[in-house]
Amino acid sequence: MDHQSPSQKVPSLCSLRYGLCLLLHLCNATMFSQRWCLSLTMVAMVNSSALQGTPNASASEPLDSTKNPVYNWSPQTQGVILSAIMYGIPITLIPMGYISGVYPIKTVTGLGLLLSSLCSLLIPLAAEAGEALIIACRVVQGLSQGTVMVAQYTVWTKWAPPLEQSRLTSVSQSGIILGPCVSLFVTGFISQSLGWPVVFYIFGAGGCALSLLWFVLFYDDPAEHPWISLSEKEFITSSVMQNGMLSALPHLLSWVLGNLAGWLADFLLARQILSLIAIRKFFTTLGLLLPTLFTVSLLHPGASPLGIITCLTLASATAGFCMAGMMVNPLDIAPRYFGFLKGVTILIGITGGLISSTLTGIILNQDPESSWVEIFLLMAAINVTSLIFYLAFSKAAVQDWAKDQQHVRL
CATH class of the missing domain: 1.20.1250 (Growth Hormone; Chain: A;)
Structure with a gap:
C-alpha cells in the first residue's frame, strides 16, 4: 500500500496558510490603492473648471465645492505632493529588514498597514490645512508602506513549507499589482459621484478593517494559532x-x-x-x-x-x-x-x-x-x-x- 506524503494529506487551497496569503494579498492591494488614488484625485483637487456647473445648478449636485474643495497648487507643488510618498519608503527599507527579524511580524505589519490607512483618512483634512501637511502625511504613509513591504517577507519563513514558498509569496505579493489597477479603475467613478474626499475615506477605512483582521487572524508562529487544524500544523x-x-x-x-x-x-x-x-x-x-x-x-x-x-x-x-x-x-x-x-x-x-x-x-x-x-x-x-x-x-x-x-x- 502506498503511503501519502504530507503535502497530499493536507489541503492547500482550503488551508489556513492560504487564507492568510489571501488576506496579505488584499492588504497589499489596499495599501497600493491608497498610494495611487491621489494621482487621479489630484485632477479634481486643483481643477476648478471641473466644478463649474450651469447657472441653475443646485448646491446639492455631487460635484459642488463642499464635496470637492479645490486648491490653488502650482504644478511644482502637485509634483512634490505626488512624489512625497516615495521619500518615506527608502528610509524604512534597511532598518525594517532588521526590525522585522527582531519584533513580531504581526505587530510590525499590522501597525504599518493601520498607519498607512489612517494617513489616507486624514489626507482630505490635511489638504484643507495646507500643502505642507499633506506632504508630511504622504511621507508618513510612505514610511508605513515601506515597513509593510519589507516586513511581510518574514511571514513565510514560518508559514510556508519549502515547496510552497514561491507560490505563497507570489500570490501575496501580486496584490501590489492589483492595487493600482483597482484604484485607477474606481477612483474616477467615486470622485464624480460622491466627491474626491470619499476616495480616501473608502480606501482608508478598508485598510483599517483589514489591519484589524490581520491582528485577529495572523499569528507569527503556526504552532500558536488557535484555529489551525492539527494536520496543517504538523x-x-x-x-x-x-x-x-x-x-x-x-x-x-x-x-x-x-x-x-x-x-x-x-x-x-x-x-x-x-x-x-x-x-x-x-x-x-x-x-x-x-x-x-x-x-x-x-x-x-x-x-x-x-x-x-x-x-x-x-x-x-x-x-x-x-x-x-x-x-x-x-x-x-x-x-x-x-x-x-x-x-x-x-x-x-x-x-x-x-x-x-x-x-x-x-x-x-x-x-x-x-x-x-x-x-x-x-x-x-x-x-x-x-x-x-x-x-x-x-x-x-x-x-x-x-x-x-x-x-x-x-
Whole structure:
C-alpha cells in the first residue's frame, strides 16, 4: 500500500496558510490603492473648471465645492505632493529588514498597514490645512508602506513549507499589482459621484478593517494559532523544522572549517612554510572564492536536489576559511587598535547584511522564480571584487600609525 506524503494529506487551497496569503494579498492591494488614488484625485483637487456647473445648478449636485474643495497648487507643488510618498519608503527599507527579524511580524505589519490607512483618512483634512501637511502625511504613509513591504517577507519563513514558498509569496505579493489597477479603475467613478474626499475615506477605512483582521487572524508562529487544524500544523512545522536542520548544517560545518583553518594557519607559520601575509591571502582566497564557485554551480540547469543542498551547504560553510584570513588580519596590522577595527568591520558587516536582505527582497519581488539567478551572480561578483581588492592591498606587518609611540624626555 502506498503511503501519502504530507503535502497530499493536507489541503492547500482550503488551508489556513492560504487564507492568510489571501488576506496579505488584499492588504497589499489596499495599501497600493491608497498610494495611487491621489494621482487621479489630484485632477479634481486643483481643477476648478471641473466644478463649474450651469447657472441653475443646485448646491446639492455631487460635484459642488463642499464635496470637492479645490486648491490653488502650482504644478511644482502637485509634483512634490505626488512624489512625497516615495521619500518615506527608502528610509524604512534597511532598518525594517532588521526590525522585522527582531519584533513580531504581526505587530510590525499590522501597525504599518493601520498607519498607512489612517494617513489616507486624514489626507482630505490635511489638504484643507495646507500643502505642507499633506506632504508630511504622504511621507508618513510612505514610511508605513515601506515597513509593510519589507516586513511581510518574514511571514513565510514560518508559514510556508519549502515547496510552497514561491507560490505563497507570489500570490501575496501580486496584490501590489492589483492595487493600482483597482484604484485607477474606481477612483474616477467615486470622485464624480460622491466627491474626491470619499476616495480616501473608502480606501482608508478598508485598510483599517483589514489591519484589524490581520491582528485577529495572523499569528507569527503556526504552532500558536488557535484555529489551525492539527494536520496543517504538523505539516508546516515538520516541513520548516526539517528546513531548519538543513539550514543549521552550513553553520556547523563552517565552525569546523574555521577552527581547522586557525590550527592550520599557525602550523604553516610555525614551520615557516608560508609567510604571514601569504597565509592570510591563502585562507581569504579560500573563504571568498570557494563560496563563489559553489554558488555559481547552483545555476546548472541539471542540478539534482541533493546537489543543490550540497552546493548551498558548502557555499556557506567554506566562508569559515576567512577566520584565518581577513577576519584576523586587523590583529596583524594594528594590535593596539584591534578592538576598534573589529568594531568598525562588524558595523560594516551588519550594514551589508541589512542591505543584502532588503535588496534580495526587492529583486525577488520582481520575479520570485527566476530572480535567484541575479542574486547568485551578484553575490559572486561582490566576492570576486572583494578578493581582488584584498589581494592587491592587504598587509600583515604592523603599520606605522599603529605602533606604540616612544616618548623620550630630554
